[in-house]
Amino acid sequence: MTMKRRLGAVLALVTTTTLALSACSSGSSGNPPQSKSDLYTHPVTLTWWHNANTDGPLKTYWQKVADDFHALHPTVTIQITAVETNDLQRNKIPAALLSGNPPDVFQAWGGGEMVEQVQSNYLKDITADTKDIVTNIGPAASIWAVDGKQYGLPFDFGIEGFWYNKDLFTQAGISGPPATLDDLNADIAKLKQANITPISVGAGDKWPAGHWWYNFALRECSAQALSDAGTKQNFDDPCFVKAGQDLQTFLATKPFQQDFLATPGQTGANSSAGLVANGKAAMELMGAWDGGVMGSLTKDQKEPGFLSWFPFPSVSGGAGNQTADMGGGDGFACSKNAPAECVEFLKYIDSPDVQKGFAGTGAGIPVVKGAELGLADPVLQTIAKATQSAGGIQLWLDTQFGATAGTAMNDAIVAIFAGKGDPQGVVTALKQATAR
Amino acid sequence: MRPAGRLTARPAGPRPRETTRAARTRRKWYEIIGLTTPAVVVFSMFVLAPMAFAMYYSLYKWNGYGWPTQFKGLENYFGPFGAFKDPIFRDALRNNAIIVVGSLLIQGPLALGIALLLNRKFRGRAVFRMLVFVPYVLAEVTVGIMWQLILLRGSVADSILSSLGLGHFITGWLANLNVVIWTMLFILTWKYTGFALILFLAGLANVPEELTEAAAIDGASWWQIQRHITIPLIGSTIRIWMFLSIIGALQVFDVIWVASTPAVRSLGASNTMATYMVDHGFNERQWGYGNAVAVILFVISLLAALVFQRFVLRRDIEGAQTGRAR
Numbered sequence: 001m002t003m004k005r006r007l008g009a010v011l012a013l014v015t016t017t018t019l020a021l022s023a024c025s026s027g028s029s030g031n032p033p034q035s036k037s038d039l040y041t042h043p044v045t046l047t048w049w050h051n052a053n054t055d056g057p058l059k060t061y062w063q064k065v066a067d068d069f070h071a072l073h074p075t076v077t078i079q080i081t082a083v084e085t086n087d088l089q090r091n092k093i094p095a096a097l098l099s100g101n102p103p104d105v106f107q108a109w110g111g112g113e114m115v116e117q118v119q120s121n122y123l124k125d126i127t128a129d130t131k132d133i134v135t136n137i138g139p140a141a142s143i144w145a146v147d148g149k150q151y152g153l154p155f156d157f158g159i160e161g162f163w164y165n166k167d168l169f170t171q172a173g174i175s176g177p178p179a180t181l182d183d184l185n186a187d188i189a190k191l192k193q194a195n196i197t198p199i200s201v202g203a204g205d206k207w208p209a210g211h212w213w214y215n216f217a218l219r220e221c222s223a224q225a226l227s228d229a230g231t232k233q234n235f236d237d238p239c240f241v242k243a244g245q246d247l248q249t250f251l252a253t254k255p256f257q258q259d260f261l262a263t264p265g266q267t268g269a270n271s272s273a274g275l276v277a278n279g280k281a282a283m284e285l286m287g288a289w290d291g292g293v294m295g296s297l298t299k300d301q302k303e304p305g306f307l308s309w310f311p312f313p314s315v316s317g318g319a320g321n322q323t324a325d326m327g328g329g330d331g332f333a334c335s336k337n338a339p340a341e342c343v344e345f346l347k348y349i350d351s352p353d354v355q356k357g358f359a360g361t362g363a364g365i366p367v368v369k370g371a372e373l374g375l376a377d378p379v380l381q382t383i384a385k386a387t388q389s390a391g392g393i394q395l396w397l398d399t400q401f402g403a404t405a406g407t408a409m410n411d412a413i414v415a416i417f418a419g420k421g422d423p424q425g426v427v428t429a430l431k432q433a434t435a436r
Numbered sequence: 437m438r439p440a441g442r443l444t445a446r447p448a449g450p451r452p453r454e455t456t457r458a459a460r461t462r463r464k465w466y467e468i469i470g471l472t473t474p475a476v477v478v479f480s481m482f483v484l485a486p487m488a489f490a491m492y493y494s495l496y497k498w499n500g501y502g503w504p505t506q507f508k509g510l511e512n513y514f515g516p517f518g519a520f521k522d523p524i525f526r527d528a529l530r531n532n533a534i535i536v537v538g539s540l541l542i543q544g545p546l547a548l549g550i551a552l553l554l555n556r557k558f559r560g561r562a563v564f565r566m567l568v569f570v571p572y573v574l575a576e577v578t579v580g581i582m583w584q585l586i587l588l589r590g591s592v593a594d595s596i597l598s599s600l601g602l603g604h605f606i607t608g609w610l611a612n613l614n615v616v617i618w619t620m621l622f623i624l625t626w627k628y629t630g631f632a633l634i635l636f637l638a639g640l641a642n643v644p645e646e647l648t649e650a651a652a653i654d655g656a657s658w659w660q661i662q663r664h665i666t667i668p669l670i671g672s673t674i675r676i677w678m679f680l681s682i683i684g685a686l687q688v689f690d691v692i693w694v695a696s697t698p699a700v701r702s703l704g705a706s707n708t709m710a711t712y713m714v715d716h717g718f719n720e721r722q723w724g725y726g727n728a729v730a731v732i733l734f735v736i737s738l739l740a741a742l743v744f745q746r747f748v749l750r751r752d753i754e755g756a757q758t759g760r761a762r
Contacts (some may be wrong), residue, residue, distance in 0.1 A: 062568035090718045093498045204697025211711035259589050261699050270588055403721040404499065411702045417705055418613060435517040436497060436716075436725040 012134040031146045033296035045077045047103040050332070051085035064357075069348055076341050089113075090403070096337070097122045103175075104338035105345060108152040108220055110143035111395050112402025123151040124334040129343045131352050133321045137367045138368040143395050151344045155355070156364030157329030158288030160211065160385045163379070165304075168196050168282040177310030181250075184313050188255045191282050197257045200281035201417075202265025202272035207398060209260075209417045212250075212295065213426065214326050214397045217243035219315035223392065227318050230400050232241070235430045239319055244423025246315065247416055257281055261418055265295045273297055277304055285312070287328065288365050295362075303362075306365075309379050311386055323391030328399055330364065369400050401430070408433035492591065494728035497722045512728035519729055527704030528712040531617050535708070536685040537627065538621045540678060545624070548674070552662055554633075555640045565637065572630035580694025583623045584610065610696060613705040620692055620706050621692030627691065628684070632677050639673030640666065672752040678742050686737050689714075709733040 014281040027249030059082060066078035069428040083092050096102040100384040108114055117123050132148055134141040172194040178184040188313035190200040202208035217240060225237035264271045277294035295303035314322035334342035354426045355366040366372055374385040398406030412429035415421025494512055496504035519525045520560055554565055586592045587609040594606050609619045643666055651661045689710035696706035718725020
């Protein structure tokens with residue numbers, strides 16, 4: 001018995017010592033920061049995880065970017081792993097960060113998730129090396145910053161709006177895109193009269209339904225209320241309930257396709273994007289990537305020529321900024337102990353030529369000024385202009401609030417869509433989300 | 437234990453004195469330790485340790501970053517926001533119960549009926565057997581996507597129903613929140629009946645033909661023979677299938693994950709304990725809470741297994757085919 005106990009004590013001691021040691025090593029800054037002169041002197045391998053896992057222009061382009069960087073700096077070799085975005089964000093990156101052996105460069109979406117990663121001391125502070133680029137990018141870069149320190153750089157950023165079918169609009173006798181919610185409601189009535197499904201929504205995936213509420217909240221809530229919600233988790237402003245009421249009123253007009261709870265957002269021809277792409281619905285509220293998604297869901301694998309775009313209409317009487325838009329983007333971050341070359345690579349991705357090349361892939365809207373000239377797609381050009389002239393940009397609320405509160409909020413919004421929830425439910429869900 | 441030791445004991449060798457009782461016992465223990473160590477190590481590492489970790493993590497509020505530090509005791513289970521207080525988790529429990537009972541009541545009799553029919557000799561029997569078994573061989577994800585396409589509004593299922601004059605039954609098979617769980621049960625039945633069938637056919641192959649022949653000579657009808665001879669004789673097979681079916685139904689994940697959307701799951705219409713666990717543990721990044729759900733799922737499965745073993749499977753395990761009548 002004593003023998004056993006002593007063995008147990010030794011084991012416990014060994015375990016705690018190891019834990020303490022590893023805590024120390026991860027607590028300190030790890031490798032001493034390399035000085036500038038050290039850059040590109042030693043051979044370095046950068047592991048890079050991104051989400052362009054399906055064969056397409058972006059996947060090809062990222063490989064080219066890695067190859068070009070290696071050609072420019074032969075000491076740096078880049079190893080790419082491409083993972084489906086949800087799996088990457090929810091499983092692969094958290095597990096790798098936790099294991100203490102994360103990739104050097106990995107996809108980062110900013111917002112609440114990045115705050116959590118910074119709190120756990122997983123990310124490299126790149127503030128000093130990226131000042132110029134951050135200035136060039138403008139306000140969007142702040143989404144990849146926490147407490148004034150930069151931890152990642154976006155390569156793509158755009159606002160959300162309606163992707164609509166010009167031909168179907170004409171067919172229904174609609175002359176131009178709606179500017180107000182009342183206009184939109186009138187257009188919906190016209191489309192229904194012409195036997196056209198007005199709007200498709202991928203409510204099955206929850207977040208596409210969530211975006212409807214986000215936009216109503218953006219129109220109803222003052223900048224102060226939104227900022228308090230984001231930074232202080234304060235949802236007491238009645239505007240958040242008002243947003244849900246707006247959504248309920250809107251849902252009562254039955255603007256969406258049948259069975260929307262079973263409709264995914266972007267997989268297959270029967271997804272909400274597929275319905276618009278194949279002429280079965282007139283419009284969809286979605287981010288700037290939607291054109292690329294629709295292009296992959298048509299018979300000829302091309303983005304339909306009938307597509308056009310308009311921003312979320314204004315809501316009369318709303319206390320919010322009626323010219324602001326919801327938006328978001330993609331970026332990359334370096335893990336804490338990544339070599340200094342990692343930061344150089346992030347900067348390279350945001351260099352004008354690489355950004356122009358990215359614009360050419362049609363996969364998104366570049367963030368560096370001037371690079372939008374590389375956009376070939378007229379709809380993306382429209383969105384790029386609208387992004388620059390937006391009266392304000394609010395990050396996707398689920399991204400901003402982080403996975404836990406964000407998902408709870410989306411669940412409660414979906415309940416409104418299903419007729420099972422009410423406007424107060426969203427606020428309650430947000431307040432309770434952090435309890436678990 | 438003893439026979440094993442005796443069997444492997446070396447015959448009197450160069451050191452006859454050592455083959456005393458103590459030495460034999462010692463050698464027996466070396467052998468046991470030597471032979472079981474690899475299995476014990478693997479089992480501990482990949483079964484026991486993860487279970488212990490899950491129980492440990494389930495006591496914390498943890499978002500998966502860093503190590504868990506916010507101790508919450510049993511709040512993830514019984515607290516005001518614990519699993520048992522969440523109506524959606526209770527929906528998951530109800531859905532699991534529907535699938536367990538539905539599987540037993542539908543798949544069992546269905547498979548037994550088909551097995552008895554297919555147990556007769558007729559041309560093309562092998563083809564029929566294979567056809568019924570095909571759904572079981574298909575990957576769960578394939579099955580889920582296939583049925584999703586078939587059950588889409590206005591798709592194959594709806595046109596078949598309309599042409600049968602049953603058009604007024606058509607609903608959103610995957611969107612109507614009151615119907616989805618029954619749709620799921622239908623898909624699961626379609627998929628897993630073949631599994632029950634193959635087990636039953638194997639059991640039937642072991643029923644001696646002499647018994648049925650003798651009964652037939654005594655004037656028993658086909659149905660009487662099945663009822664009083666064949667079915668009792670494959671009782672142990674049926675009970676094993678019931679056991680596997682219950683455990684499978686408690687842990688069902690893939691088909692539901694693929695065939696019903698996240699929205700329908702999160703509204704409690706089709707979710708099960710396993711999908712609820714992944715939705716919250718990974719997607720909502722409540723790792724501590726997700727582990728608590730995993731532990732609940734484990735305990736329920738374990739209890740079901742123990743109760744079933746104790747009261748139903750015992751006589752099979754003890755080797756008696758007929759045993760005491762109940």
